Amino acid sequence: MPFVNRRDPEAVAQLLIINAALYGEEKTKEISRYRFSIDTLRKISNRKNIQNNFLDTLHGELSELGWYLIVLDDEYAIINIEMLSSWVNLSSKRLRELEFFDKDDQEVSEMFYEKYHQDGIEEIEE
Structure with missing residues (x-):
C-alpha cells in the first residue's frame, strides 16, 4: 500500500x-x-x-x-x-430596553415563536 x-x-x-x-x-x-x-x-x-x-x-x-x-x-x-467589518454590529441595548433580560426562558421561547418564528421550524414539544 x-x-x-x-x-x-x-x-x-x-x-x-x-x-x-x-x-x-x-x-x-x-x-x-x-x-x-x-x-x-x-x-x-x-x-x-x-x-x-x-x-x-x-x-x-x-x-x-x-x-x-x-x-x-x-x-x-x-x-x-x-x-x-461591513456587517452591522448589534449590542444588547434593545433587549435590555424591552426588558427581555427579566424574562425567563419559557417567556422568551413563547415570544420567539409568536413573533419571530421562521417558516419550516416546528416547535418542539416537551
Whole structure:
C-alpha cells in the first residue's frame, strides 16, 4: 500500500484561498466567501478522516491569512475576515430596553415563536 502524504493545515488553508482566487478569475469577480463539502476538504488535504484537531489548526492557519473557517452541518465555508467589518454590529441595548433580560426562558421561547418564528421550524414539544 503506497504511503499517503497528508497535507498540513497551512498548505490546506493556502489551497482553499487559491481555490477562491482561481474561481474568482474564471468569473471575473472577487470571491470573499464560499462553501465546500467534506469530500472537497478530504481531497484538498489528502486525508480520509477530518479530525477536530486538524480543523482547529486549519482554522488558525486561515485566520493568520485573513480568512475565517465556518463549520456547518454537513459542509464548511470560509469567509474573508475583511468582509465582516461591513456587517452591522448589534449590542444588547434593545433587549435590555424591552426588558427581555427579566424574562425567563419559557417567556422568551413563547415570544420567539409568536413573533419571530421562521417558516419550516416546528416547535418542539416537551
